[in-house]
Amino acid sequence: MSDHENALIVTLDQAAKHFGRLRALDGVSLSVAAGDCIGLVGHNGAGKSTLVNLINGGLAPSSGTIVFSGGDTAHVAGVRSVFQELSLCPNLTVAENLKISHSALKGPGWRRSARAEIRASLDEIFPDHGISADAQVDMLSIAQRQMVEIAIGFAPRGTQARLVILDEPTSSLDEGIAGQLLAHIRRFCASGGAVVFISHMLGEIFKVASRIIVLKDGRIVDERASGAFTRQGLVDVMGHVAPESAQVAGARSDPGSEILRTAQGLAARKGEIVGLSGLAGHGQAEALAHLYLSRSSAWRPRKSPEVVFVAGDRPRDGVLPLWSILCNISISVLQQTARRGLVNRQAETAIAAEWKSRIGVRTDDVRNPILSLSGGNQQKVLFARALASQAPLVIMDDPMRGVDVGTKQDVYAMIRAEAANGRTFLWYSTETEEVCQCDRVFVFRNHEISAELTGVDISEEKILEASFAMQEAS
Amino acid sequence: MTPLNLLAKPWIWSWLAASAAFGLTLGLTSGRGAGELAYAALSFGAFAAIVGLGQMLVITLGPGNVDLSIPATMTLAATLALKAMSSNPGTAFLGLGIALGVGVAAGLANYALIFLLRLPPIIATLAASLVYQSFAIWSNRGLRIKPPAGLADFATGRFLGLPNVAWVGLALAIVVWVVLERTVWGRMLLATGQNLRVARLAGVPVELVRATTYVLVAVFASLAGYLLASFSGGAALNMGAEYLLMSIAVVVIGGTSIAGGNSNVPGVWGAALFMFLVVSMLNSYGAGAGVRNVLTGTIIIAIVIAASTRRVRA
Amino acid sequence: MNFLARHRIILPVVSLAVLLAATFYMQPRTMSYFGLNLLFNLAVPIALATVAQMMIIMVNDIDLSLGAFVSLAACVTATFVNDTPVLGLLILLALVLSYAALGALIHALELPAIVVTLGMSFVWGGLALFILPSPGGQSPEWLRALMTVKPPFAPMAVVAAVIISVVTHLLIVRSGIGTVLRGVGGNARSVARAGWSVIWLKALAYGLAGLFGVLAGMALVGLATSADANIALRYTLLSIAGVILGGGEFTGGKVSPTGAVIGALTLTLAASFLSFMRLSPDWQIGAQGAILILVLTARLIFSRKGAAT
């Protein structure tokens, strides 16, 4: 493979990255050459994003080396990244965002070139994208923003992109657009470009990757041509992922009386677990937020709330970052346990201790700051906050984001148990498997309910069908 | 607590700075007049501390929250209260009631502008303050009416060696501290200040919290105005002017985070004493207005840098 | 997507137009070359100060020292620039650079800008008192001539407002570096990731604020003919109000230079309008607050409509 050797873009040799005691990456050796299309997989926190940041120069390695063959820096070597979290400037237009990453674009008329360049890139990757180069980014939908970001990643920007790293680029794209992207990646690699593609959707990985690298706890545990993996084989190597859906259907209690029906058609009975599904961004989160806000007050303090909320987007909706774990849990029960307006500190401590053990928050002291917890454990705290209250209705907005499989199983069991005790759950999830565990599922499309599924009708196919199907029909 | 731990407390810097200013001033007199200076600092620091405590609560509500109507509220409350009392004996509580009533009204008006008209608090309270100022002018045309003798004696008097106004300021500080540390409302305020959206989704009645906070700051301001007018022998139309920047300065020098969700009661008192003592020190050393301002500004920035870099490291 | 949300400039323009029409109606004499100049010439330094404040708000900070800084710049102009032009201009340059350094310091140490600028307001004020312990100094001849020039067709004030808004529009909205600066307000992290040095960008934004602050001070001296240490203290709050009136927002890098200039003109005009209403002196101050509330409430009606559609 002398040919291959010549076209090396980047080579990592025992590259490691430590954050304090945490070994995010623990010695990784890897090389990427022109024409490579690498699929990178691994559990949450395996170190994928950290690896990406080392390659693109965003982080310096704690030890080991990274060598670019095309120049001193990632930028010069033509290495580009599309980040996991959206990283456009929302107050700028699409073309102006290209300018931010393309500093060579200067002088009078830069705007025209920027427009032409981003338009060409968008047209090439996503035909019929319908995005104006002069649209301000905060006026675009999440999927459109993601498309813009990808298009900027592949745009020439003065040099030519040689390696594009895509960190979970499809998480907010629907299947059709994701397909366009995958097709483009294949074309790009065929024409001599290289891609590192990260996704938790193994199907996509198998569709594009020529080589698959499996990361686990900061190490490469396997690396093969993609043909050499089977789906199950890959899952096994990644560890963790246990066969799911098997233990779901427990004995379900009899459906209680209906306690909720919204104008939109969302309904729930006492003790029921209701799932919300459909493509991301089709109004599920808004429906839940609206429901929560309409059933709780910004003015009236309540001793026992009617409804509680479990956030999935932790920094935006869930975590009170300056506080301890204890205070983060107890905020929902403060008013209930208070005596004459004073915080009942004994009750608070007792409740926090109880939930720490019940839900297994991994910490030695609930007085530690919440930010000392890992993401999954922070999420458990949010569950504890909601479940500790006595609210009969629990609203969950994609609460399993970044939660590992073991924890998920614990939480599923707990939700089941609480439902059996008569609590009602409204559960929006982007993972179809989770939704399939519910008693009833509402599928959303274009901010409307396109299907209501119950019993045996709840299946991945039916949900997908309701998410897309009528698009052609209508 | 080890000294190093103590240095990581954001409020310690204001106390260190206040002590340094105190020491330097006394250095000039080789130690004489310590009691006198401390007494003056406590008296005048009390007014800054009272308005500072209110401003601290508002700033705790998070970025963008601040009350610029404090001076006008002080003036209006004092003017109306002193006019109502018109130096008659036995009317002190009537005056107090009127002052606090003005505070409640001003706070509600401020919050109404913020909530109903969605004005940024900076602009809303600024605009409202001009209206309050006009009210004060219209109601009394700047006449300085004397407080009733009993009230004046109380405001300038002392108890157990400390000025009465300092006792009031101290009591309020303790109340605010207890409210923040121990009450449900305090918790809800701190939650709202960290992230309004999170607090709302966690079941906190955030608008109620915001409304009560804006009322509280105005009530504190009106109380300070009432006491200051009683202390200095009458309400003047410009009596609150210096408390605009002062109220913000004592909060931030005191170590309260401008990002919200984090209050610092002891720091407010430390900073209030510091703001008085630093001027006294510079006056005592014969610094002119120019030098005095430059040094005051520099010291404020130095304290903020010291407190914030310590905090990051800690 | 709606029209008003996309064209945020419409609301400030409409507010100004309505107010101007009302002023013309109340005092027809203002409807002339001479009248417009008197109505707006003192808005020129305010517009410059508002643009300066906008530079800071653009990068998500706020400047509480601007009024004191403009006063200082005015004092320097009325003394050093008049007496020893080279030294004077060097001092002004140093002031601009110190603003830039302040921006870098705030970014590097992650200090809250509001606190640092609060402290700096004392510093600038103190320095101004050093230079002019009592009012005085004199405007350089050329500056006086510049500020009282009578261009054909439109009065100086109008021409200056147009020039300021065109120049700042080109600088902030059209140019590449302006785009990056607005990007810092929008998402500093992504700008940093794209390889820009955010500390330099912040220094640049603050430096521009310093530059426009200095220009505001100079323009003020040109109009007033002399200076004092307190001459522009009101500009701090006026400039913040002007930016917001002009459709800017405190966070997210959403600012409009043209809007800021229009906001400054609106504020100035509002004060004159009140003057023409001949209110009792008791209420003249309060009416300023009321009109500020009124103009900003219009913003709410428009944005509610925007949200509804």
Next chain:
Amino acid sequence: AQANSHMAETSDKRIALSNNYAGNSWRQAMLQTFKETGEEAVSDGMVAAADAYTTSENQATEQAAQIQNMILQGYDAIVLNAASPTALNGAVKEACDAGVTVVSFDGIVTEPCAWRIAVDFAAMGKEQVDYLATRLPEGGNLLEIRGLAGVFVDDEISKGIHEGVAENDQFEIVGSVHGDWAQDVAQKAVAGILPSLPQVVGVVTQGGDGYGTAQAFKAAGRDTPLIVLGNRQDELQWWADQRDASDYETLSLSIAPGVASLAFWVAQQILAGEDVPKDLTVPFLKITQDSLDDALASTPEGSVANVSYALDDAKQVIADAK
């Protein structure tokens, strides 16, 4: 006959007062006097209008805009208490060019086209020290209370005081603080500096700060020194109380807010075609031990000792200046 002709000539003239600050009792008394004088003159048919305008924060910029608006409103004369002696010159020049008569008083402007009714502030400062010299021949330490930093009046009075101290070298100024012409600010500043001061025999002030100073001395438990007062009613009342209790004796002096009415009449005379010199002086209002009771009786509670000037007073002042 002459008066009648003047009346006829100015009956269609409109006069405006431009004021830059309303935040203290002195200014309020000034506005009140102007209002009374103006209303009377309008009802007597002397002038067509006498309107008062005020801005809030002692800012030259806002006052300049105010003057420009008055030009646009077509006033024939502007009576001006200026925020700055020089910073309004641009606007004043524009007014003159537009044919508007500008009469400045108290806070005067240096623009040559305007009239000035000046108080010799420096002399007012110096007189304080001269008075102290008569009362305390052996001299001693003085405390100086200044006004608002950066303002013309503050600088002038302070200059006069320092001149006086230079002439009377038995005195030494051992401390100087800014009281911003406000009792509470003065009280605070004095309380802060007192602990570091030696024995003080006299306090020289600028007006509106004497009562606060006295309070601060009292709170510090020090002997009340000889405080020169500034005509505020609370100061006079305090003085009277001290006098009754302990034969306290001092001097009070300040400019009378009624000077606004003098300026009004001067403007009227100029409009009437009278030849008025550009620089007029008005004596400051001095209250001594003998006139204290009268002054106190005629001053409303919480206000400032005042004299209102009539047309004849104006004519007298003009005649004196010629």
